[in-house]
Amino acid sequence: MSSVFSENIKLSIFGQSHAEAIGMTLDGIPAGEPIDRKELQTFLNRRAPGSNDWSTKRKESDEPHFVCGLIEDTTCGSPITALIYNKNTRSGDYDAIRDVPRPGHADMTAHMKYGGFQDVSGGGHFSGRLTAPLCIAGGICMQLLESKGIFMGATIVSIGKEKAKGFDPVTVSESDFCCVKSKMFPSLESETEERMKAEIAKALAEQDSVGGVIECAIVGLPVGLGTHMFDGMENRIARLAFAIPAVKGIEFGEGFASASMRGSENNDPFCLSGEQVKTRTNHHGGILGGITSGMPLVFRIAVKPTPSIGKEQDSVSLGKWEETKLQIKGRHDPCIVPRAVPCVEAIAALAIYDAYIEWEATRRAQIERGSV
Amino acid sequence: MSSVFSENIKLSIFGQSHAEAIGMTLDGIPAGEPIDRKELQTFLNRRAPGSNDWSTKRKESDEPHFVCGLIEDTTCGSPITALIYNKNTRSGDYDAIRDVPRPGHADMTAHMKYGGFQDVSGGGHFSGRLTAPLCIAGGICMQLLESKGIFMGATIVSIGKEKAKGFDPVTVSESDFCCVKSKMFPSLESETEERMKAEIAKALAEQDSVGGVIECAIVGLPVGLGTHMFDGMENRIARLAFAIPAVKGIEFGEGFASASMRGSENNDPFCLSGEQVKTRTNHHGGILGGITSGMPLVFRIAVKPTPSIGKEQDSVSLGKWEETKLQIKGRHDPCIVPRAVPCVEAIAALAIYDAYIEWEATRRAQIERGSV
Amino acid sequence: MSSVFSENIKLSIFGQSHAEAIGMTLDGIPAGEPIDRKELQTFLNRRAPGSNDWSTKRKESDEPHFVCGLIEDTTCGSPITALIYNKNTRSGDYDAIRDVPRPGHADMTAHMKYGGFQDVSGGGHFSGRLTAPLCIAGGICMQLLESKGIFMGATIVSIGKEKAKGFDPVTVSESDFCCVKSKMFPSLESETEERMKAEIAKALAEQDSVGGVIECAIVGLPVGLGTHMFDGMENRIARLAFAIPAVKGIEFGEGFASASMRGSENNDPFCLSGEQVKTRTNHHGGILGGITSGMPLVFRIAVKPTPSIGKEQDSVSLGKWEETKLQIKGRHDPCIVPRAVPCVEAIAALAIYDAYIEWEATRRAQIERGSV
């Protein structure tokens, strides 16, 4: 059950889109870690709805209010709780949804599961808005990882049918991340970027929406993060990734493409690079047997088109128990892919930091024994 | 950490490929449930290495030996432990691997993580052989689900570049599953089946291997399984899926294809069907907001080509710290996709049974209150 | 790790004594459950510092502010988060503690564990104040259990060397609970009550403090709550009980007294009572093999004397690394036993509700099979 990710770090996400606040409690972060709030806000701003074509018109500052766990911006070892107050709520927009569920949304399933008692306003706990507290937690972990030389970034590799290139899985570095992070529309190619934006604009003009694919890379990882079977890095990242609404697929390294490859193509030959074993290519995406190989960790996430569209759709009236038409009003993103980019980085940071804590303890045992 | 999947049911997988035994403990199954051992063995036989072109030549009967938890084939409420003894082990084959890691395998990462103390024989705990106890656990859950009218099956939808059709996501039914389960090479089309087998034979002849994609469908699900955020059905299934070695991707419903679709295409219109709300199409794959919608649950798994190939490969000698060539001997599958099919069904059964237990408790509360 | 109790219900407690707020997130409560806020406040008021001899002079209203999870006082299925804002903080009182740890407190251990970064004000996360959010969570569970006919109450059975009688373990009923709950000093005997109060007054006059023992009973329980080995009812209750600061012991039924009894004395003979199996006596405290027997569940908690006393004590200066004297100022309870009473009820409610959810799912399976 539920909104608690509870391994070495414990994360509890709470709130509904139109409740007083949304927020998170992150437990298990060591005491004495400095948190750069300005940097965290910069990270959160990348997720916040903006003043561009592809964002909802709902304006929220998404400023985390820390109620405990920090003393003058340094962790004190107690659970860290931050709230984001919901300000710009217009619940009236959602009156119709209680009766007529929106296709592609959790309206119907939540209604059935929660017996009609679910919060319908703005999608309640199922709203994409809940990725804001996920980004607070992920943003904190990201800062802690950076202090250990581990960096991550994500970029858009497709919008609708327009494709863009992703990171070079062998040479990707922190500077690539700086580049994509500086943009509201994170992409590695200016040209395709314009085509992707045009794809969004076109969908918007037609009262429709469009999906896309995000690629995330992490560099600076030691060999050995992740454990066998159910707690490999793929298992952890995948479990967290599907907490982002609209994610419908995930693949690591070559992913689905590897299914049509030969072993001789897909296997990455080992080579030596100073004191480290590396691979010449990186089809494996930095994970072998669930464990990080020291090569860049690379994965991709499929984001479905936003289900909320202006076009008329077929649905049912739960009250009258009859089929009906639905016209969604409200404020919606024609494409959530750009805003999902930092969320993907956030879940990567959470999964990696969680595995890192575990690895440190084991490694210390090895050092003491002299086997490393 | 690790080989324990521990939610409402607790599953602990243990063993190494060449240890005395591999096995599993499954805790949390109610008392009084009859287990049909013959049916379970039939299920396990689908995973066991066979006498065909695509299987390893290692012969193992894969017969579970139950040491506790069952009394005359009925669960007694205590943890259920079953062992599979490893008989046909030829550890000598793996002597070279300790020094020269096989590309695409966990040899190098396990070496680094476990400081050289890992079990290298047959891949140790990272061997595909560990999916046998996973199938015991999944097979038990599958029987319990069938008694509730929930059925599942998986089929091969591609081998290398050869594609085959999958299930119809709207009309798929138990009879489709019977059809694929009766075949050693589970597929819905005779013609493409032969082409896919030929693809494997070709890879084998060239001392190479090939990957593929498996589709799994589950029918008879009630609305409401799965919970918000980190414990939606996608999160649970994905977390378990990556416990199967060689899995590099997972997608639900339209998955990656939905990323290039418009919302108006991808959204599934709601309609009424007797006392139930259904969707006319099933791009969402039976999950909305992490919660089952009552439509067939459909997901696909990308399986990479078996990393163990006969062809010479580049690797490194960890002892001499120099680059070297590797020629793998041993017995390996040129394609593990057919044998992975029941494993995919097994993880689906585990995830769904786990969610089902949770749902039953909540539902009972609703019934008592009269809100259902 | 930590402040998350994470079984069928997930509880996350956060906050420090002098942070902006303390609070809790409770996840896993079904949708549609009405929460009586007035009743909850009445419960919380029993824990809040009062205007009597044994309470700290710090005044806090302890009013929970729900930020999400409730819609018009009914659960909506999303996590429930409530904050209690800290108003009457006087952090200056604690300046000395950072350097000179208070004997009997977590000051020294927290300093060492958290490397000096812990929040020292008011004891930080180790403050008894953190039992307020524990009582919010427990108070909610208590209301849900009452709707199922399960009632609980706790009473003081000793203060210092003064003893009072506890509940009759066989005949205890809801009316006994009403009686003790109506009193600021919960006790079953007026006479001993005065003697116990006098004990506290005497300790206060001598700038000292005094401990005591609390007994808790739960009635209306079905047979079958709790599971084998690590998740029996004793394991669950005990794990939660030690979350209340100052608790140093717990015993069930006859507890430590049973250690000096003969089996023939301690065993409770079974008898029939209508459609139920009962026991004539209740030395077992309502739990056999970790599972509820249907008899009243009875346990006792040892509460040590409040470590904060006015008397001068020996301690050390961590800064100067020398032994020194410590005189604690601040505001402290000469005896926290009366205020700990609702906390004990709260952890009982949490443990039982958690086990109840599990039991309902299993029971439903039995009913469907016809074995119950």
Add this chain to the structure above:
Amino acid sequence: MSSVFSENIKLSIFGQSHAEAIGMTLDGIPAGEPIDRKELQTFLNRRAPGSNDWSTKRKESDEPHFVCGLIEDTTCGSPITALIYNKNTRSGDYDAIRDVPRPGHADMTAHMKYGGFQDVSGGGHFSGRLTAPLCIAGGICMQLLESKGIFMGATIVSIGKEKAKGFDPVTVSESDFCCVKSKMFPSLESETEERMKAEIAKALAEQDSVGGVIECAIVGLPVGLGTHMFDGMENRIARLAFAIPAVKGIEFGEGFASASMRGSENNDPFCLSGEQVKTRTNHHGGILGGITSGMPLVFRIAVKPTPSIGKEQDSVSLGKWEETKLQIKGRHDPCIVPRAVPCVEAIAALAIYDAYIEWEATRRAQIERGSV
């Protein structure tokens, strides 16, 4: 739910008293740790039924058979599974129990919970025999802790009404443990030892049984093990302690006695001892705020008298639904306290090793930052 203790280390206990085997899987132990099997067997022999007055006449060698996780007595990083085969089973003795539950046993509650499908032979999964796998897991952790300079031991401090002295909570050391561990009847005083043995002999002669109290101490602990709230050392130890059947109470340091003390008596003054902060007395039992203080950790366990006694008792026939008399035959211990002593050490080792892993990771972070 269940027989899985699942924190940093994951322990799964399985088996029934008269099943083919009982056993355990321990996951999360680092690779490369040498396990001294002879030392482990010596530890297990202390729990095994012996040839003395207070043990059952059932003879079992209790020899663990490791099926995986060890390579030549060194951990390989994979889960460690060990079985103990049940040899000397006489299930016929238990035929009567299915119908007439034994007072003080789990027979009735297990019957109700598991709908009559529970394994009644020898108490099934509720048998004290299940503490053998608990001791395998605990014995392994104990060896790992000893390599870090952490030692533990337990002694009997009462049998029936006969009391014996416990460890000196300030000066207790490894040599005290050697002394008690060398005896089949672990006790610190020869004189009281004979009186305690006589108490058992007397109970046996009267076809009765008797309980007792065990004290456990752990030395060499660093400051800082354990975390706030639900994962303090008391919470962890208490949760595990109640997995030992017949345990009805636990107390730390002064425990219940502290409830009748004044704060000025119970508080332990801090003092300096070389580079460490110590306390002059140790009423707190080595734990403050749930965190180890560096002083010896001391706790006591109340063990009820064995419920299986030869004397006739009142019970009910579940089949005929009438009250009846019960005369237990079978082979039973008149006092299980001596055999419970290593079990208490085992659960202490598990709890401490689990907390140690966590602490190492955090500590490493502090060292890197230079705050330690």
